[in-house]
Amino acid sequence: MELVRSHDLTIFVVTETRIQGEAAKRVISSLPFAGRSIVDPIGFSGELWMLWKLNAFILDIIKKDEQEIQAMVKVRHSNFSWLFSGIYASPKFSKRLFLSNNLIEVSDRLNLPWLLAGDFNEILRPIDKIGGRNINWNRAKFYNNCMDHYNLIDLGFSGPRHTWSNHREDGSLILIRIDRA
Structure with a gap:
């Protein structure tokens, strides 16, 4: 609630809440968002909430699965529309490949401004990591290539x-x- 209040959020994406069922419903109901699209967790893994204020936007959910919620966003009182993808990429690289293919499909089909935001579970550059094993250069290169393909800017x-x-x-x-936008 403090994030919503201090930043005056109108769209809010939450990943990996680690709560589900009635507890999740209580938390969502306590927030000032009448619009909502929820992807339930599998056990305690995943979960993705896209919440929005109805007075600011009209959201049409295009697709949702365990790694993404894609919405066409129309700004109320204008003709401006854009695509928004809330992301919770799987920690498993093989599953992130499915997400990448879904995003390629969308980017090739639509010609709109596009914002992707969320937990991508991958790093872009060595500066993004301190400690642990060395980065996997092939996975980082794949992630960078995807960003290039979509013409995305961090x-x-x-x-x-x-x-x-x-x-x-x-x-x-x-x-x-x-986590990136």
């Missing part, structure tokens, strides 16, 4: 560079930037 960030941590303090701390 919007950057404010706040901490790294969006995931293993929270270890015994000298094996790992920090990674896997």
